[in-house]
Amino acid sequence: MSGKSEKYHSPTFEESAKAYLANTQLRRNIGHATHTIRDKRAKAVGEMPDWEALREAGNQLKTRVMRHLDDYLLKLEDAVQEAGGKVHWARDANEANRIIVDLVKQQQVEEVVKVKSITTDEIGLNDALADEGIQALETDLAELIVQLAEDEPSHILVPAIHKNRAEIRELFRKKLDKDELGDKPEDLAEAARLYLRKKFLSAEVGISGANFAVAETGTVSVVESEGNGRMCTTLPKTLITVMGLEKTIPTWQDFEVFMQLLPRSATAERMNPYNSFWTGVTEGDGPQEFHLVLLDNGRTNVLADEVGRQTLNCIRCSACLNVCPVYERTGGHAYNSVYPGPIGAILTPQLKGLDDEGAASLPYASTLCGACYEVCPVKIDIPEVLVHLRGKIVDQKKRNGNLKQKMDEEHVGMKAMGSMFRSRSRYERAQRWARTGQKLFVKDGKISKLPGELSGWTAMRDLKPIPNQTFREWWRTRDE
Amino acid sequence: MQISLFITCFNDTLFPDTGRAMVKLLERLGHEVDFPFEQTCCGQMHYNTGYQEEAIPLVKRFVDVFGEAEAVVAPSASCVGMVKEFYPKVAALTDDEELKKGVEQMVPKVFELSQFLVDELGLQDVGAYYPHRVTYHPTCHSLRMIEVGDAPLILLRNVKGIDLVELPAAEECCGFGGTFAVKNADTSMAMLGDKIRHIKDTEAEVCAAVDNSCLMHIGGALSRQRSGVEPIHLAEILASTEDGGN
Numbered sequence: 001m002s003g004k005s006e007k008y009h010s011p012t013f014e015e016s017a018k019a020y021l022a023n024t025q026l027r028r029n030i031g032h033a034t035h036t037i038r039d040k041r042a043k044a045v046g047e048m049p050d051w052e053a054l055r056e057a058g059n060q061l062k063t064r065v066m067r068h069l070d071d072y073l074l075k076l077e078d079a080v081q082e083a084g085g086k087v088h089w090a091r092d093a094n095e096a097n098r099i100i101v102d103l104v105k106q107q108q109v110e111e112v113v114k115v116k117s118i119t120t121d122e123i124g125l126n127d128a129l130a131d132e133g134i135q136a137l138e139t140d141l142a143e144l145i146v147q148l149a150e151d152e153p154s155h156i157l158v159p160a161i162h163k164n165r166a167e168i169r170e171l172f173r174k175k176l177d178k179d180e181l182g183d184k185p186e187d188l189a190e191a192a193r194l195y196l197r198k199k200f201l202s203a204e205v206g207i208s209g210a211n212f213a214v215a216e217t218g219t220v221s222v223v224e225s226e227g228n229g230r231m232c233t234t235l236p237k238t239l240i241t242v243m244g245l246e247k248t249i250p251t252w253q254d255f256e257v258f259m260q261l262l263p264r265s266a267t268a269e270r271m272n273p274y275n276s277f278w279t280g281v282t283e284g285d286g287p288q289e290f291h292l293v294l295l296d297n298g299r300t301n302v303l304a305d306e307v308g309r310q311t312l313n314c315i316r317c318s319a320c321l322n323v324c325p326v327y328e329r330t331g332g333h334a335y336n337s338v339y340p341g342p343i344g345a346i347l348t349p350q351l352k353g354l355d356d357e358g359a360a361s362l363p364y365a366s367t368l369c370g371a372c373y374e375v376c377p378v379k380i381d382i383p384e385v386l387v388h389l390r391g392k393i394v395d396q397k398k399r400n401g402n403l404k405q406k407m408d409e410e411h412v413g414m415k416a417m418g419s420m421f422r423s424r425s426r427y428e429r430a431q432r433w434a435r436t437g438q439k440l441f442v443k444d445g446k447i448s449k450l451p452g453e454l455s456g457w458t459a460m461r462d463l464k465p466i467p468n469q470t471f472r473e474w475w476r477t478r479d480e
Numbered sequence: 481m482q483i484s485l486f487i488t489c490f491n492d493t494l495f496p497d498t499g500r501a502m503v504k505l506l507e508r509l510g511h512e513v514d515f516p517f518e519q520t521c522c523g524q525m526h527y528n529t530g531y532q533e534e535a536i537p538l539v540k541r542f543v544d545v546f547g548e549a550e551a552v553v554a555p556s557a558s559c560v561g562m563v564k565e566f567y568p569k570v571a572a573l574t575d576d577e578e579l580k581k582g583v584e585q586m587v588p589k590v591f592e593l594s595q596f597l598v599d600e601l602g603l604q605d606v607g608a609y610y611p612h613r614v615t616y617h618p619t620c621h622s623l624r625m626i627e628v629g630d631a632p633l634i635l636l637r638n639v640k641g642i643d644l645v646e647l648p649a650a651e652e653c654c655g656f657g658g659t660f661a662v663k664n665a666d667t668s669m670a671m672l673g674d675k676i677r678h679i680k681d682t683e684a685e686v687c688a689a690v691d692n693s694c695l696m697h698i699g700g701a702l703s704r705q706r707s708g709v710e711p712i713h714l715a716e717i718l719a720s721t722e723d724g725g726n
Contacts, residue, residue, distance in 0.1 A: 369624070
């Protein structure tokens with residue numbers, strides 16, 4: 001998704017998952033963290049008697065935004081400019097990066113401070129800035145950890161969820177020169193605070209993402225837990241916000257719904273500790289220059305897909321990641337995408353396109369268990385979109401697939417079974433053949449080893465042989 | 481009531497005992513069961529794997545076979561979920577107005593077994609006897625797609641002689657997911673491993689569910705580990721009686 005990776009095919013989920021599943025520390029860290037947040041969220045949501053009504057309202061508001069996005073975006077642009085901000089439109093990652101790099105260069109600085117923003121990760125902004133000799137300093141504690149470790153985020157909300165306290169202490173000891181560092185959360189937070197405070201005070205340019213932008217007033221909003229975001233959006237002279245088009249909401253009043261849905265779903269809080277709102281620039285207070293970069297980068301393609309477009313309703317709460325039985329075990333890196341977990345499995349393939357092999361493997365990284373849909377605060381039917389995307393992948397294979405794809409075991413099998421199920425006689429014949437054919441594999445009353453793709457089944461599971469009499473054969477004897 | 485049995489291709493071929501148990505149970509409760517021979521597969525596997533075009537003729541076939549039935553009952557929440565949740569979507573892929581209407585009229589008459597017994601027939605005690613230690617795994621599609629709620633547990637609690645023990649982390653997916661179990665075998669096994677651990681922790685003799693597909697996956701690992709725990713479909717427990725066994 002970053003500018004550089006356009007021609008690069010990411011590895012498939014199944015390839016990557018194998019390695020991450022074998023990482024015991026990661027399994028323990030992510031398993032523990034997701035279960036903790038999951039339980040807390042359930043409690044925070046359980047306090048709300050009107051939760052289902054709120055979800056429905058969130059869904060309807062977002063659906064309306066998507067239906068009239070063109071109008072709302074123009075309104076937003078007008079309102080931001082009216083309030084003294086400047087709006088830039090970016091078709092893709094490269095365009096967005098170019099705009100931001102130019103803006104930063106105009107300020108003649110070598111360092112910028114950043115509010116946690118996955119959208120800037122999506123476009124690979126830090127690399128683009130580094131290429132021009134500008135260092136982007138992550139100020140969100142978890143993002144800082146990831147940056148110091150030269151690692152990648154593995155969660156939308158908690159980017160360093162895959163690391164535990166001991167690992168973080170070790171990292172800070174090395175990278176922040178703190179030999180005597182304790183391992184209590186407050187020790188670690190203090191070390192980061194001392195490091196970051198100096199940076200906040202000297203930074204000339206702040207860069208942020210956005211949780212919401214109000215079309216009516218041009219107000220941009222970021223919610224966070226640490227207050228570091230607030231420092232970045234208030235102390236520097238220049239503030240640059242990069243925001244996906246879909247983050248627009250119509251009016252201030254809509255915060256009523258989203259400010260209840262988001263914190264409870266995300267951090268299991270009734271309200272975020274820091275809720276920042278800014279409207280253009282105010283003389284003598286805060287940044288005196290404000291730029292809003294509106295990013296498409298594939299979003300309008302998603303909007304064009306009637307089933308897929310609900311993906312854009314996402315408010316990035318991560319509740320779906322925390323309940324996902326797949327994410328819980330593989331962690332976020334296995335998705336090879338800045339958006340991991342269930343939402344990533346539907347968003348990334350739509351943003352990147354299904355030609356990317358890695359992205360096209362993501363819709364299959366789910367059992368369709370439905371836990372994600374159940375918790376989604378804006379009711380994105382993730383299983384529906386997963387199945388829809390699988391359909392698009394198969395259609396593409398049918399139309400343009402090469403011989404290898406068309407001779408793929410699953411593809412051939414699905415076509416053959418489709419034909420078999422269309423006829424009772426073919427179906428009943430296949431039942432008899434399967435019963436005879438399996439004799440090669442049955443040993444001691446069970447099947448413990450199968451060839452080809454099916455070996456994945458027998459790696460851990462026995463299979464009971466097909467019984468001698470099908471149900472319909474039995475029913476026939478009953479009729480006689 | 482005249483009940484048309486939607487056996488599902490999976491149970492027809494691999495788990496005929498479940499079908500026999502359903503017939504025994506429904507007849508014992510005084511209903512007449514018929515089995516339309518023309519039924520094959522509901523198309524779930526094709527639909528979920530992305531072969532939606534291939535699912536269309538199977539949906540048509542299903543409506544032809546079951547459209548006129550008084551009630552259609554199946555021993556599978558996921559196949560019933562396919563009919564109830566996805567048939568309208570498959571029909572919408574076509575221009576076939578008759579199919580759309582046929583699906584719309586048929587969907588409310590299709591039931592998963594436990595839901596049919598508890599919600600439709602208003603039963604709680606079906607007169608079963610099963611003197612074993614049992615744990616119950618709520619399958620994802622029964623829980624979150626067709627929302628059977630407590631129906632299976634209500635039925636189990638009323639079984640005579642049963643020692644029903646709660647499964648820890650019951651609502652978490654077992655890792656089956658159809659082709660997921662093969663395509664993403666490693667992740668599937670990681671999920672299954674935890675499910676098996678929880679089942680063993682209950683010290684149950686059998687693990688019951690309303691989907692034999694998930695049970696085949698769970699049972700496959702229980703067998704491989706020589707765990708001494710067997711999978712069993714809810715219908716087979718409910719069909720067991722003091723004098724007849726199962």
